Amino acid sequence: MLAMDTNWQLFARASDDRAALAELFERHRHFVYRLGWGVLQSGEAAEDIVQDVFLKIGSGRLKAVPNARFTTWLYGLAINTAREHARKRRRFWGAEDANEVLEKQADEATDPERADALRDLAKALAMLPIRQREVVLLRFYEGFDTQETADILGCREGTVKAHLHRATQTLREGLAPYKTERT
Amino acid sequence: MTDGTNDINELEALLGHTKAAYGKLEHEGVLSAGARRRFNSVRYASFAIAASLTVAVALFALTIVNGGGPGMIPPSRLATSLPTLAAPAAPTASVGSHVFTRARQFPASFSMPSRPTASNG
Numbered sequence: 001m002l003a004m005d006t007n008w009q010l011f012a013r014a015s016d017d018r019a020a021l022a023e024l025f026e027r028h029r030h031f032v033y034r035l036g037w038g039v040l041q042s043g044e045a046a047e048d049i050v051q052d053v054f055l056k057i058g059s060g061r062l063k064a065v066p067n068a069r070f071t072t073w074l075y076g077l078a079i080n081t082a083r084e085h086a087r088k089r090r091r092f093w094g095a096e097d098a099n100e101v102l103e104k105q106a107d108e109a110t111d112p113e114r115a116d117a118l119r120d121l122a123k124a125l126a127m128l129p130i131r132q133r134e135v136v137l138l139r140f141y142e143g144f145d146t147q148e149t150a151d152i153l154g155c156r157e158g159t160v161k162a163h164l165h166r167a168t169q170t171l172r173e174g175l176a177p178y179k180t181e182r183t
Numbered sequence: 184m185t186d187g188t189n190d191i192n193e194l195e196a197l198l199g200h201t202k203a204a205y206g207k208l209e210h211e212g213v214l215s216a217g218a219r220r221r222f223n224s225v226r227y228a229s230f231a232i233a234a235s236l237t238v239a240v241a242l243f244a245l246t247i248v249n250g251g252g253p254g255m256i257p258p259s260r261l262a263t264s265l266p267t268l269a270a271p272a273a274p275t276a277s278v279g280s281h282v283f284t285r286a287r288q289f290p291a292s293f294s295m296p297s298r299p300t301a302s303n304g
Binding site for chain 1: 187190191193194195197198200201202203204205206207208209210
């Protein structure tokens, strides 16, 4: 019964057992996709990150210590994979790249509010340097606490707090004109 | 240093309305054909390496059992165990009715031309 297996049990078998890998994929692909999209602001890049992450898991070459939470470990892997992609592309994706996701995922005719929200999200994330963006995604959108965010990013709690503070300042200043525009 | 709570509250005020949209971002596809091929090739490569190692270990063990260390097969056994090698056919090429073999590409009288010497005209 795959559904009863813990994530770590599935991970241990993933390199030999396709069904275990498929179960892990089904459980976590949206999670990894969201993070990839948030960091790189591109649906296509996020798809690549999902594939790379699960190919790495399926290759059986990853070392993991199962005393951490699986999601913490998996997010760390996803973040590192996203950073590899960002390095390869030598640039961060701008808000215009988010349009492909808007077209695919938000049906403006039936859900204009969601389309607006996605646009605002893309606009806000595009204002931030990649480290601050990662912290905002993990801490604010995914709801990890400061220590977990630090574990995922491989840094200290103080660094997470500092990035979060700077990101908030940047967003406060950057989004102010839009807020005034709307009111 | 802030504990982060104020920042989170401010982010909530600035971007709270985008949270639901973010939560609904979903990976739509399954692994692409390219990714599946790469995954299969990873598995195939591991299998090939494992198979090669097994064969190498088996040969090594066979050599030891047969009374010699690695690289110490007695000449008498070697002579009987090696397959007879046929001489490879000489590669040929033809131009019209003339057939060249690689060993006879040049006539026996062929020699390298001597190097030109400088002259003052």
